Amino acid sequence: SEPADLTDSSYLGTLTHELQHLLHWHLDKNEEAWIQEGLSELAARKLNYQALPFSTFLNNPQVSITNWPSSPGKSLPNYAAASLFAGYLYESLQTSGIATLVSNPLNGPEGIDSTLKLLGSDQTFEKIFQDWLIANYLNDPSTQYSYSYLPYVIKPQVSITASKEISGSIQQRGAWYAKLEPEGEIEVTFEGAKATAILPVLPHSGEKCWWSNRGNSINSQLTRTFDLSDIKTATLNFKSWWDIENEWDHGYVTVSNDQGQSWEVQKATRSSIKNPLGTALGPSYTGQSKKWRNESIDLSPYVGNTIMLRFEYITDESISTSGWCIDDLNISELDFFDNFEEPDENWISDGFVKMTSRGVRQSFTLIYIDSKNNVSKFPLNTSNKLSLSVNQPSTLIITASAPKTSEYAHFNLSVKSKP
Secondary structure, three states, X not given: OXXXXXXXXXXXXXXXXXXXXXXHHHHOOOOOHHHHHXXXXXXXXXXXXXXXXXXXXXXXXXXXXXXXXXXXXXXXXXXXXXXXXXXXXXHHHHHHHHHHHHOOOOXXXXXXXXXXXXXXXXXOHHHHHHHHHHHHHHOOOOOOXXXXXXXXOOOOOEEEOOOEEEEXXXXXXXXXXXXXXXXXXXXXXXXXXXXXXOOOOOOOOOOEEEEOOOOOOOEEEEEEEEEOXXXXXXXXXXXXXEEEXXXXXXXXXXXXXXXXXXXXXXXXXXXXXOOOOOOOOOOEEOEEOOOXXXXXXXXXXXXXXEEEEEEEEEOOOOOOOOEEEEEEEEEHHHOEEEOOOOOOOOOEEEEOEEEEOOOEEOEEEEEEEOOOOOEEEEEOOOOOEEEEEEOOOEEEEEEEEOOOOOOOEEEEEEEEEOO
């Protein structure tokens, strides 16, 4: 192959991008990927080197800034969003503030909030994020809603002139822009979902299952002791669902028969023995199950002993996906069955949490911009309902957030002409 041109802007941009990752890892090893990637792109742009284009996000602003797809080929809009947000944040914090953020041990929005507090600012991540969404549409230097990194403004996805009913959905930490151009006075009524599921599947049975949690550089464990001393064979059966960054992150089932001094990784029905990247510690769950699967592991080699059984989920420092869920576990030879509906202190969790079918609280904020670019923000209460009377050309921005989930937030928007 041709040797690299060491003066090429693309090469130097990539080198700068990766050097920022190296420095960031040295100071904060598990920062969330969207901040890492945004600051790496910012570093390249600050030195006037080639970086990824912004258009993939500006033409599709509904994508999430925080939740990225596991496929690198689908994440260009997320890179662009993170890069633009990093530029907006830089113009607020300047170099010293960004340095404080990079060295902050807290991650994601929590790390930004902590950094702002350390800098003596009364700003919050939530306010900065919302102001950034507004700046992406207005970019008006006469207001606080502008920044120099934005090449052009976002165009609303929908234009509404008369009565209309819209059933929509939006990614968490994405934005939906609607242009309101009423011929007279209209009533705009918004109603958003009160809760959103953590995963795209419900527990296999009942209302609960053990979920690995999600995040970068985590090691979640779920452990229980079983006495196999009085049986001659043993088979572990359980239901398993997973969406794990393929070949990079892994879910393991391990067994110890020496009180946790050493652990052996077990081969389950669909755990993979492939390890092309050298990241797996043994047979593992990685990639996607697409639905609940029946899994079995032969525990007969351990009969005659008391064992510790462990489910373990390990992720790297980059992309994190929905994770791993366990339900309906049984060892028939012990007459043992657990669907995890009831509390049981014999299960020792370090990172795993009980996921319920109720999901998590869904939050929405609506931002209204009138014809004179006056801005009103409406963070909604638990009802997630709001009505507005509108009689002038204006813009409505909808943004959503919910913890620990990358599932879409659903809403209904009703526009009716007033008599």
